[in-house]
Amino acid sequence: MTLLELADVHASYAGGNRVLHGVSLRVDEGGVTTLLGANGAGKTTTLRAICGMVGRRGTIQFDGRDLTHMRADRVARLGIAHVPQGRGTLTGLTVRENLDAGAALRRDRTQVRKDLDFYLELFPRLAERGKQKGGSLSGGEQQMLAIARALMGAPRLVLLDEPSLGLAPKVTGEVFETISTLRRETGVAMLIVEQNPALVLDMADDVIVLENGRVAAAGTPAELSAQDAIRRAYLGGGE
Template sequence: MSDLILKVESLRAFYGQTQALYDVSLEVEREGITALLGANGAGKTTTLRAICGLVRTEGTIRYDGADISRLGTANIVRRGVAHVPDGRGTFAELTVEENLKLGAYTVTDRAAGARELDRVMTYFPVLRERYRQQAGTLSGGEQQMLAIGRALMLRPKLMVLDEPSFGLAPLIVAEIFRIMRRINEEERVSILLVEQNARLALDLADRAYLLETGSLVISGAAEELKQDEGVQRAYLGY
């Protein structure tokens, strides 16, 4: 079995006739954490959307050994790729319970679904406290936990997360990143993380890539990128 859960080669992405990504190649190790860094508009979100089949692409996307470039989003999800989009994407009018159960739509066994709910709420006990509450009334941090919890209900092999720290207080961000580490280690879920807070992302990740205007400019071990003078000046505030 390959040590890679995801291998993207020469990926190009388009919105209509406008090209947003230019020959992006990246890898995510099985059970590893990879960070994708860059300024606003660099193409980070587009990269995640391309992997999940949400934009028109050219190039190759291999997940768990299979080419998923033309599968379509629903089939990609069924294979075990869970996407936590920017803005959290919770269904505000539904309860916490209903949001979580939507995440398990591929699970047909009710007993298995109940076990998945219990498992998810061991990571996010606040969701148990808010179980019957409308998602739209949760705090920003609780909504982000709900979005990650709903993705976890799929029993994914790979989670792709878009800016999980956005708009949250530092203490909440620290808690969410701690939980993400637990999920990676205990559930053996591989993670591809888009994050503007480069310091946080590099502390969490094993490997990182830096995007600028739709192209990769730097890649390497996260510890190595921390020492890169250009990364330090542009993203770490040194």
């Protein structure tokens, strides 16, 4: 079942910089869609359009509701969590305070407590650093904290913007392993922005390649890999 669907979405920034020119994509319930594309292609802007952080038109539907004209705070309350590029840790708060902040909108305190235990088990490095300030964590730990904090809101969909940015390959590997585990264990749907196809193709149900604010290619990883020109141009498939 489709959870999120964008159809012919256009977006522009205040000042008139038009960035998206008709983007369409979908994320299934519990599914993973990845958004690939070069610097400046419009990947971050696509996530901002979903969240209501940038002017947009077209159609954005989430779980049968039209988000196209919805304000950012309402979008968040519907169950869409955004882990922005450059991470979303509150650097002045401790690890534990960051995780509590992630659950601030929830009323189901018993389940919040259980979720906290679950994420601390899944992210042992965060459990060890509960009292440490977010800003003093390593890059990889901050990325893990940003993801854990987003999940503490019990979202149905997580938007992850370049979780590998600025991380060493080994740490990137750990972050993506954790993302795979989260997907398996929580069934949360994800829209993952990446520049490196190798990191996301294995776990993606659907792949969208953006170029200059337009969809240059879309399909399952197998469908795209089967097209030589697309594989060579966008998937780094060699040959």
